[in-house]
Amino acid sequence: MDNVAGNEAVLRDCIFSAIVEKSISPTKKTPKAIKKGGTPKKAASTEAQPCENPGKEVDASALAEFSDYLATEIFGSLPEELKGLSYHAIQNDAALSATWSLPLTLSVTEEVSAYVSADVVDSLVAYAMIEPPKSxxxxxxxxxxxxxxxxxxxxxxxxxxxxxxxxxxxxxxWVPMTYHHLIPRQIHAKVLKRGWHEEQQLNSVAWLCRACHTFVHRMASNEELAREWYTIDRICEREDVQKWAQWVRRVRWKKT
Known part of the structure; x- marks a missing residue:
């Protein structure tokens, strides 16, 4: 997988995480299908379950289809430098590093958002992913x-x-992997001061897809993760994690 193709897969996973978070919140509309022209079919209102206990009302394949459509349309419109962005690229280009260093500036976000087509915006509005004028x-x-x-x-x-x-x-x-610090870096000093873990444990990681990575950080605070959920085995013992895993396994991307 080359860098650009790999980045498109990453964007798709990031969009999927955003769509999941919004779509399976109560009273949100769940995407059912997308027409080839990019215009969604009439949205059906459905009562969804919270993220911690995703229910049958939320169709994983529909969310994947909608996310896939959004990622293809959005990625294709992005500036070339953003499509090929990488750690090595920003290390070797000061201007690139200045532009894409986090947190992103409002002007950068506005500039990139301007590339997004009206069809994509209409689809996001139709499915209440954005709700003017609130968002x-x-x-x-x-x-x-x-x-x-x-x-x-x-x-x-x-x-x-x-x-x-x-x-x-x-x-x-079949989705990109990210690494999750089982003991969040932000509280390493506190962990050592309180004697919760030995120093050699601080850099333990688990390899998670973006959606599961996002779920883990929603299920508990950094301190709770460090004190209670500091191994992948402990995390996977949780009932809400098991239910989430069963649900998200149903996602199958139509594109490779």
């Missing part, structure tokens, strides 16, 4: 772009030799 394409893209840039510019981990071929929660092996 707009910039607010939707801000989270997606931040997740995308973070994923494609992160330095190669020293734990790369531990990388698995499939997500350690949902076991899907």
């Amino acid at each position: 707009d394409i910039q607010s939707f893209m801000a989270g997606v772009l931040s997740a995308f840039v973070s994923a494609v510019t992160i330095p190669p981990p020293k734990w790369v030799s531990t990388k698995t071929s499939a997500c350690e929660i949902c076991e899907r092996d």
